[in-house]
Amino acid sequence: MTSQVRGVQLARLLGQWHALPGRRRSPDYAALAGAIRGLLADGRLPLGVRLPAERELAQALKISRTTVTAAYRQLRESGHLASRRGAGSWTMLPGNHRVTSTGLWTPVDDVDTIDLGVAALAAPPELVPAARAATEDLPRYLSGAGYHPTGIVELREAVARGYTDRGLPTSPDQIMVTSGTQHALDLVLRLALSPGAGVLVESPTYPNALAALAARRARIATHGLASDGAGWDADLLLGSIRQGRPKLAYLIPEFQNPTGHLMAGDLRERVVAAAHAAGTDLVVDESFVSLPLDGTPVPPPVATFDRHSRVISIGGMSKPYWGGLRIGWVRASAPQVQRLAAARVGVDMASPVLDQLVAVHLLAEASGIVADRRAQLTVQRDALLGALAERLPDWRVTVPRGGVTLWAELDGPISSALARATEEVGVRLAPGPRFGLDGTLERFLRLPFTLPAAELVEAVGRIAAVRYDLDRAARPQWREPAVIA
Numbered sequence: 001m002t003s004q005v006r007g008v009q010l011a012r013l014l015g016q017w018h019a020l021p022g023r024r025r026s027p028d029y030a031a032l033a034g035a036i037r038g039l040l041a042d043g044r045l046p047l048g049v050r051l052p053a054e055r056e057l058a059q060a061l062k063i064s065r066t067t068v069t070a071a072y073r074q075l076r077e078s079g080h081l082a083s084r085r086g087a088g089s090w091t092m093l094p095g096n097h098r099v100t101s102t103g104l105w106t107p108v109d110d111v112d113t114i115d116l117g118v119a120a121l122a123a124p125p126e127l128v129p130a131a132r133a134a135t136e137d138l139p140r141y142l143s144g145a146g147y148h149p150t151g152i153v154e155l156r157e158a159v160a161r162g163y164t165d166r167g168l169p170t171s172p173d174q175i176m177v178t179s180g181t182q183h184a185l186d187l188v189l190r191l192a193l194s195p196g197a198g199v200l201v202e203s204p205t206y207p208n209a210l211a212a213l214a215a216r217r218a219r220i221a222t223h224g225l226a227s228d229g230a231g232w233d234a235d236l237l238l239g240s241i242r243q244g245r246p247k248l249a250y251l252i253p254e255f256q257n258p259t260g261h262l263m264a265g266d267l268r269e270r271v272v273a274a275a276h277a278a279g280t281d282l283v284v285d286e287s288f289v290s291l292p293l294d295g296t297p298v299p300p301p302v303a304t305f306d307r308h309s310r311v312i313s314i315g316g317m318s319k320p321y322w323g324g325l326r327i328g329w330v331r332a333s334a335p336q337v338q339r340l341a342a343a344r345v346g347v348d349m350a351s352p353v354l355d356q357l358v359a360v361h362l363l364a365e366a367s368g369i370v371a372d373r374r375a376q377l378t379v380q381r382d383a384l385l386g387a388l389a390e391r392l393p394d395w396r397v398t399v400p401r402g403g404v405t406l407w408a409e410l411d412g413p414i415s416s417a418l419a420r421a422t423e424e425v426g427v428r429l430a431p432g433p434r435f436g437l438d439g440t441l442e443r444f445l446r447l448p449f450t451l452p453a454a455e456l457v458e459a460v461g462r463i464a465a466v467r468y469d470l471d472r473a474a475r476p477q478w479r480e481p482a483v484i485a
């Protein structure tokens with residue numbers, strides 16, 4: 001699934017490479033090699049892609065071919081490029097560095113620790129009344145065996161109505177209820193992927209999706225998102241699908257975790273068309289779709305543009321309501337839902353009836369509950385942004401227009417070191433490399449705004465306090481494992 005980046009595409013990614021800091025002292029070829037290394041380290045340029053031929057890049061950058069030749073030579077020498085005569089040059093990291101596991105760690109119950117590793121809100125006040133009402137409903141189900149592999153019909157109806165209200169007509173037999181979005185993803189992957197199949201994901205992306213893909217032995221390729229601006233580079237994304245022809249692409253188009261980006265409507269349409277032409281299935285994770293902030297309009301669901309059952313949408317209750325409910329779903333064609341349900345019987349049979357009834361009651365009050373969540377998230381996001389501007393003014397952040405996380409660009413490749421240091425002052429962080437595949441993304445940090453504003457401000461104060469003596473500090477080890485969600 002090797003894909004190639006063209007000269008004009010790389011030139012666009014490189015931007016003002018000749019004017020980068022420190023540039024004046026280094027020759028052109030070294031500056032170019034440094035800029036390419038920077039793109040690799042930030043995950044903008046994936047590992048294992050073929051770079052343009054020297055002549056092509058020279059033309060695109062309007063520089064001499066000898067400069068590109070010398071830059072590529074330096075990249076080969078530093079272990080960032082592998083070349084074979086006649087076959088081209090591929091990006092890599094020195095020593096074939098790869099993070100070996102995206103594995104799940106167990107949580108700690110340390111009340112003094114501010115946990116910024118998990119991006120999820122505490123339960124809303126409506127949860128307990130909904131649970132009480134659900135127990136009242138339960139007798140209606142008790143005369144049956146209680147196994148509903150696709151979910152109880154009233155929840156499937158409520159979820160289907162949600163899609164229809166978003167402009168995507170959906171019937172209840174197109175919905176399967178799962179035990180969370182993660183479960184939905186795992187089931188879809190079980191059905192759609194054979195071991196070794198190629199999968200395209202965004203970089204950075206949601207770490208537990210990488211874990212699910214690793215469990216299915218997928219061959220993962222990445223599309224690097226810009227930390228600012230539009231996020232997705234349409235040309236590169238469509239090129240990766242057309243050239244790489246992955247079996248499946250996993251995308252988070254609404255308020256992407258971790259960057260917060262929102263994919264524009266026209267790109268959604270083009271991605272679906274490219275996926276259809278390439279024979280690629282699209283798995284669209286809509287975990288954050290109901291959480292736009294600042295009145296940001298959300299484009300139509302990706303599945304709106306699907307005429308060939310290429311798009312499988314997954315979503316759930318965890319982000320707008322509560323992760324502890326463990327209710328998610330898949331929206332697909334009715335035959336696909338039947339196949340998923342058959343696969344699910346071999347896994348967990350069905351989701352708990354009582355929890356599904358709680359979800360029905362919460363969805364009946366969706367507009368009020370979700371409006372309150374959005375108001376809460378707006379206050380918390382603004383408190384976090386304010387604290388960052390005051391205490392860590394060298395960090396660059398793009399204001400997320402929805403979702404629950406922001407993706408900070410740090411003042412150096414310090415994310416993992418910072419996460420180790422903040423453990424000492426009671427702040428748990430999810431460092432940038434956790435959101436990538438290959439040890440890149442050290443200049444980035446995901447910061448969720450799901451905790452109360454005062455805790456976020458306190459956490460930023462503690463982070464700032466350790467940031468400035470990081471270089472002098474000894475390197476403490478992770479003391480305890482943590483869940484990232």
Ligand SMILES: Cc1ncc(COP(=O)(O)O)c(C=O)c1O
Binds near residue numbers: 181182257316327
């Ligand atoms: C993009 C994305 N998908 C899936 C999940 C998991 O959701 P659930 O709790 O519904 O399994 C999360 C949780 O953080 C997420 O951010």
